[in-house]
Amino acid sequence: MPANVSDTRAFISISSMWWSSFSEDGSNAAAGEEGEIVVTDLINHGMPLIRYRVEDMGVLTDRKCSCGRGMPLMERVTGRRADFLKRPDGSMVAGVSLVERTLTDISGIEQMQLVQDGVDHLRVRIIRGRDFTATSECALVEELQSVFGPDMRIQTEYPDALGRTASGKYRFAICNV
Numbered sequence: 467m468p469a470n471v472s473d474t475r476a477f478i479s480i481s482s483m484w485w486s487s488f489s490e491d492g493s494n495a496a497a498g499e500e501g502e503i504v505v506t507d508l509i510n511h512g513m514p515l516i517r518y519r520v521e522d523m524g525v526l527t528d529r530k531c532s533c534g535r536g537m538p539l540m541e542r543v544t545g546r547r548a549d550f551l552k553r554p555d556g557s558m559v560a561g562v563s564l565v566e567r568t569l570t571d572i573s574g575i576e577q578m579q580l581v582q583d584g585v586d587h588l589r590v591r592i593i594r595g596r597d598f599t600a601t602s603e604c605a606l607v608e609e610l611q612s613v614f615g616p617d618m619r620i621q622t623e624y625p626d627a628l629g630r631t632a633s634g635k636y637r638f639a640i641c642n643v
Contacts, residue, residue, distance in 0.1 A: 468570065476528070476539065476540045477538060478538040478539065478540055479537075480537065480538060481508075482507070482509050483502075483505045483507055484505065484506040484508060485503065485504075485505055485507060485526065485538070485540075486503075486504045486505070487499075487501035487502065487503055487504070487524065487525075487526045488501050488502045488504060488519070489501050491553060493599075495526070497526060497527050497528035497529075498525060498527055498528075498541065499525065500523055500524070500525050500544055501523070501525075501526070502519065502521075502522075502523055502541075503520050503522045503523065503524050503526075504517050504518065504519050504520070505517075505520060505573060506518065506519050512553060519609070519635070520562075522541065522543055523543070523544045523550065524540055524541070524542060524543040524544055525540065525541040525542050525544065525621075525623040526538065526540055526541065527539050527540070527541040529541075529626070539558070544560065549561045549562045549618075549638060549639045550636075550641060551564075551580060551582045551588070551614075551639055551641050552582065552585055552641065552643050553613075553615060553618070554585055554586050554614070554615055554616050554617040554618060555615070555618075559613060559614070561638050561639020561641070562639060563578050563639045564580065564613060565578050565579070565580060565638040565639065566638075567607055568606055568610075571599045571605075571609070572600055572602050572605050572606050572609070573595075573602060574595045574596070574597035574598025574599060575592055575593070575594070575595060575597070575602065575606070576593045576594065576595040577592075577593035577599060577628055577636075577637075578588055578591065578592050578593070578638075579591040579628045579637065579638060579639070579640070580582050580610075580638065580639045580640070581639075581640045581642065582639075582640070582641045582642060582643055585620055585643055586617050586619055587618070587619045587621070588614065588619070588620050588621070589621050589623055590606065590607075590610065590621065590622045590623065590624075591623045591624075591625055591628055592606075592622060592623065592624055593625070593627070593628060594624060604624075605620060607620050607622065618622065
């Protein structure tokens, strides 16, 4: 894994792993361009990981660190592959950032999960708190509409609980597109 060099950049350990970054179309992402991070383990000969998709999105850079070490840098990790949702125009939205922002800006939402079932359909699963009102729902739908545009159908749901994955993790955003 990368070792932190600053609050945003991290060194990439090239002595034990080869790092690559791929664009949406599968081509190599240019330095400074966001892409899906793929690693190849250079040490584990018994069970090597070759071109392993770690499901992280990030930005590799060709900039050199001022410390002089000369190791490659990762500019930033931008999110998990599964956490990105698609706008009707094809551009991507980081689901976890959107959930965090709306949870802090709109009162009465204890938990929320965004599930995209179609390029123009978004289900918003909400666990309501005591302060949740019809105004909260309107503000949430309005915020999501401003992010995704007028062509996105937004449907709210109110389950008793939000499920977790087999590993016990809670997913903020699920893209089924």
